[in-house]
Amino acid sequence: MNKYLIPFLSILLIGCKGSKEDKTAYFGGKIINPKSDFVVLYNNDDVLDSIKLTEENTFTGKLEAIKAGLYYFKHGPEHQFVYLEPKDSLLLRLNTWDFDESLVFSGSHADRNNILIETFLQNEIDHRKFYKYYSLSAEKFKAKIDSTKTKKLKILEEYKMANEDASDDFLNILDIALTYPLYTKLENFVIDNSLKKSPEVLNNDFLTHRKIIDINKDSLMFFTPYRDYVYANLYSEVYQKKIKKDSDEFTISLLRDIDSKIHSPQLKNKILRRETIRHFYNKSSCQINKEAFNTFLSLSSNNEDKEIISKLLEDVKLVKSKHKIPSFTVMGANGSMEAIEKLIKGKKTVIYFRNKIHSSDDWVASRINYLINKNPDTQFLVININEEKNEFVKQLDIKHQYYLNQGSKAHSFLTSKFPRVILVNNKGIVENAFGALSSDKIEKQITDL
Template sequence: MRRLLLLSIFSTIFSIVGCQNKSTNTDKVYIGGKIVNPNLDYVILSRDEDIIDTLKLNNDNQFGQYLNDIDPGIYTLQHNPENQVIYLEPGDSIMIWVNTYDFDQSLNFSGRGSQESSFLLDLFLQNRANNELILNYYKIKPEEFKHISDSIHKKRLEEFNENSSKNNLSDNFKKIARQSIDYEFYDLRERYTYLIKKYYPEFTKLIPEGFNDYRNSLDFNNKLLKNYYLYTNTIDDYLRTRAVEYCIDEHKDRDCFNVSNFDNIKRRAVLIDSLSSTPSIRNKFLDLLLSKAVTMVTNKEDLKKVLHFAESLNYQEIEQIRQLSKIQENYFTGKSVANLTLLNTNSEETTYGDVIDKKSIVYFWSANNIRRYIWQFRTIKKLEEKYPELDFIGVNLDIGQEKKWLRILDENNYDQKNQYQLSKRKFSNDVATKYLYRLNFLDKNAVIARGDAPLSSSAEFESQLLEFLNQ
């Protein structure tokens, strides 16, 4: 049925566009399609964080447009709060069908050049399944995990070779697809390495020789994949693990797994600063790390240290870090958030002061970070059962995306009792999402008692909860 609908849309839109241009221009790219249950009346196509074009929906929620000057490569198709990668090169004519109620699963590409985007979508869905796999399999011994990860890598390569033989894929795309499969494999190994070092350190002695040899193949200047999540996730996870390993080697008496600790963040920033000479890659990670360092600061003295370090780097967006620092001064320990507004699940505006009547832990989440929010809710559920004396309050950061927020809660059967969404703010959405990794320990008067403890199910985090309860 969906295929028939796509053909109908394809014919309709091309009959309209055909009146304007009946010639076939292989230097152009055509993108068209339909969005069912749209959140907005437009779709954004971007690359390297630059907007290429904004495609408007008509009254039937259809869109269609020719694009000029499109270089071959990976682009992002965004319909807030959803987004997905798409591969484009001159001569492509791609139709898209998607239902926002199940964006990734329903997404369908057809038309000339669509097989590349379909391959990337399948890889994304398989990789998302790997997120569940790693949470289940990091408890097994290294030799067993080596076999599992090798098997996944081999299967992906077989699928790619089969796809290549059936379809006329461009050489440029073949490079992207082949490297993407490798980086998926690298990330599986890297995440496993981190998890066993943290939770099962006795397994580190059992890691087989060559298990981490893939690290020699990591390219910190990969311009072909620089905006592709499989690549950026791998580099991010590598920096995290290496910072932990450095800490373990140099400071055996320190908690090296507090990845929100400034020393850990600083080490990762120093690493990417030394490893990458590509400004767009280097600055992407510096922005992530320095922003996290600022949002975890709890007093003026520590904020000065973070700013001094940031200014010591050749970082292009230092002014944004300075602006974020000014905002952060409102979230130091001892500051009240009682008057800040929230939206409850009945679409009613309220405040922290109205919501909080006992000691509470506030965590933030976004629909745009699926891997994290699934883990967050799973972790919070366990903590709620163990610590009923505390309220655990979830605050969604996707302001204005009320339908999507409620749909996620409903579809995943998340308890909506203590779920809220940001209602108003004096700063941009980009700034809001920088608080994704921050927790606020609030007393019964909605005053911040602590804001630098990262969410975790570890014994150390639970000791912090108990300390907070006993204050």
């Protein structure tokens, strides 16, 4: 690694010399087997810098007004976290074929970022190891958590001793990275237990972690260990009420709990929108329960979100199951305009209207290719709704891909710009007017066409 990074680091360090008041930070490195031309650095959900790769696949970003804190960078479909401070010169090296496992940092304060990625990788191992423990009694499961937590806290203390200048803010981030995945497992145990025919009665000690955790730190909701815990906590509370999973009553109860437990209006609105949409898509059906959506509309204070959800509800109504699919046109990769009736004539067809904002190329290719292989007698059409002819998925055969021309009548039932799946039988009759490619129900729905 050094032969790649030491000369590059020298350039950065020379560039950092100057006034003692200069707080400029530098973030750079080398990407092996790049997936795109850019590395994008984010502060929470806001783009801080978009850094173009050189011909040698290196990049250098100059950050002039950065504050000490947690950030994340994204390259291709994957991302990872970095902790940066003013005057830092931080470098990374990674191979996209093994993104997380190959990621190594060097330069100023590299140790703190290396321990974050090491913690992430260990959490992945722990996650797999704990699968078999969910069948244990609550007492034995808690003992497994406690013994693992002791090891995690030892890592934290050893880091403190070796890095006496480490800020309280970073130590808090490291503490969350080390321990919150364990608290998430406790909440998941509550969920699993509540689904049993004869749930075990949990004693008061099982959930003592709730007393020390604040689930209202909206500045940390982009950090996976923290976000995962918040959602696990919200869900476990609803599962304990013995409401049927994926029912409208479950959705309503969850939305009301979000409203009562999340205090930040911005964070509350974000979670309300996410869970309303998520539960609708999980059903993979055009059937609408107005009470669940009305609950969202009454609790959210974000007018833009309300408008989008209202558009989604109207979109659902405009294509009806057990009716012929509405007429509309699409554009092929060669620029030819095709009528949907001609493309689907006599064929069982899965039509996926795709918005690139909501799904990566890699995920779409993986999902569609899997479904194509599983259903060789069914036609699959992936239609880009953004009117962009150059946004085809490289890993997917071009014969399956189309985009909507500006005048296509399909825009009338895609006003929300959310993706949707329409399943059509070989007679051109819609069997499902609003399916979800991400739903676990979609496979059987396609098989039953």
